[in-house]
Amino acid sequence: MNRTPRTLERKYPCCQMHSQEPLSYEDCEATAQWLLGHIKRQPEIAIICGSGLGMLAETLEGKQTFEYGEIPHFPTSTVPGHAGKLVFGDLQGKFCVCMKGRFHMYEGYPLWKVTFPIRVFKLLGVQVLIVTNAAGSLANSYCPGDLMIIRDHINLLGLSGQNPLLGPNDDRFGPRFPPLSDAYDKKLRKMARDISKRLGYSSFVHEGVYCMVGGPNFESVAEARFLHKLGADAVGMSTAAEVVVAKHCGLKVFGISFITNRVVKEYEGEEEVSHDGVLEIGHMRAATLQTLVTELVGSIDPNNNNLILEEKEASL
Numbered sequence: 001m002n003r004t005p006r007t008l009e010r011k012y013p014c015c016q017m018h019s020q021e022p023l024s025y026e027d028c029e030a031t032a033q034w035l036l037g038h039i040k041r042q043p044e045i046a047i048i049c050g051s052g053l054g055m056l057a058e059t060l061e062g063k064q065t066f067e068y069g070e071i072p073h074f075p076t077s078t079v080p081g082h083a084g085k086l087v088f089g090d091l092q093g094k095f096c097v098c099m100k101g102r103f104h105m106y107e108g109y110p111l112w113k114v115t116f117p118i119r120v121f122k123l124l125g126v127q128v129l130i131v132t133n134a135a136g137s138l139a140n141s142y143c144p145g146d147l148m149i150i151r152d153h154i155n156l157l158g159l160s161g162q163n164p165l166l167g168p169n170d171d172r173f174g175p176r177f178p179p180l181s182d183a184y185d186k187k188l189r190k191m192a193r194d195i196s197k198r199l200g201y202s203s204f205v206h207e208g209v210y211c212m213v214g215g216p217n218f219e220s221v222a223e224a225r226f227l228h229k230l231g232a233d234a235v236g237m238s239t240a241a242e243v244v245v246a247k248h249c250g251l252k253v254f255g256i257s258f259i260t261n262r263v264v265k266e267y268e269g270e271e272e273v274s275h276d277g278v279l280e281i282g283h284m285r286a287a288t289l290q291t292l293v294t295e296l297v298g299s300i301d302p303n304n305n306n307l308i309l310e311e312k313e314a315s316l
């Protein structure tokens with residue numbers, strides 16, 4: 001029985017999504033074909049811009065921009081700091097596609113819808129996915145404004161049965177049981193560490209474990225302590241589901257978190273986290289993340305299995 005009242009569906013289109021079947025391979029192909037009919041060539045690298053980090057998309061050269069609403073089957077962004085635009089253009093000589101705004105489960109979208117763009121990117125010819133997000137720090141040594149290269153993730157939703165790959169598997173995307181032990185590409189992580197060193201960023205660039213929770217509330221003190229004990233260094237409301245789908249369809253993945261706040265782990269503390277605070281820190285220090293991602297894109301050879309541009313290899 002469909003329990004979503006029609007008036008609610010009209011006001012919040014994302015409520016309607018719950019009553020739909022997951023989008024098929026053919027739907028993804030239709031979206032990819034529509035985009036290929038509008039862009040000059042196939043993108044090699046996709047970048048997902050997290051909360052408040054969309055300015056990176058503005059640095060692309062020869063930009064072509066599409067509102068999510070005009071792209072067949074695309075959901076729409078409902079969160080401040082997520083503009084809802086897909087931007088194609090050149091970055092460091094690579095043709096890239098940037099999601100200026102992503103989708104979250106707390107907006108009312110099922111995870112297969114949240115991750116739909118990843119499969120479209122694969123069908124567009126993308127080989128490398130760069131995911132960025134805003135996250136709160138659990139590790140005591142991290143400060144707001146720091147960056148964390150994602151070494152691994154804890155997909156708390158996945159562990160509790162909320163996975164974008166639930167349901168019949170379409171082998172054209174990938175295997176029924178994809179391995180996730182090497183989710184965040186080792187070479188890309190090393191490249192990012194080396195670039196951070198060269199840029200003088202080492203003191204505020206960490207490498208750690210990201211935990212995805214459902215949100216939209218920020219953590220209680222007991223939850224924060226629990227996640228820290230589990231081994232998470234940072235927590236956010238995105239990314240892991242996107243990475244599961246990216247690995248399932250064979251993309252190479254690099255992930256980086258922008259630490260916007262400390263997650264409160266003490267009952268005596270005065271700090272309180274807010275989305276406005278997250279956006280404010282994001283704007284203040286977004287340039288450093290932008291520089292690091294731009295340099296990384298410049299060092300990647302998406303067509304080389306080794307991923308590293310030969311002339312850059314010597315300088316790293």
Ligand SMILES: O=P(O)(O)O[C@@H]1C[C@H](O)[C@@H](CO)O1
Binds near residue numbers: 049050237238275
């Ligand atoms: O899209 P991301 O993961 O960057 O967004 C984070 C998590 C929440 O959506 C929001 C909280 O302020 O920022």
Ligand SMILES: Nc1nc2[nH]cnc2c(=O)[nH]1
Binds near residue numbers: 134137236263273
């Ligand atoms: N869950 C969660 N997501 C965030 N996104 C930015 N900061 C936070 C945080 O403290 N917790």
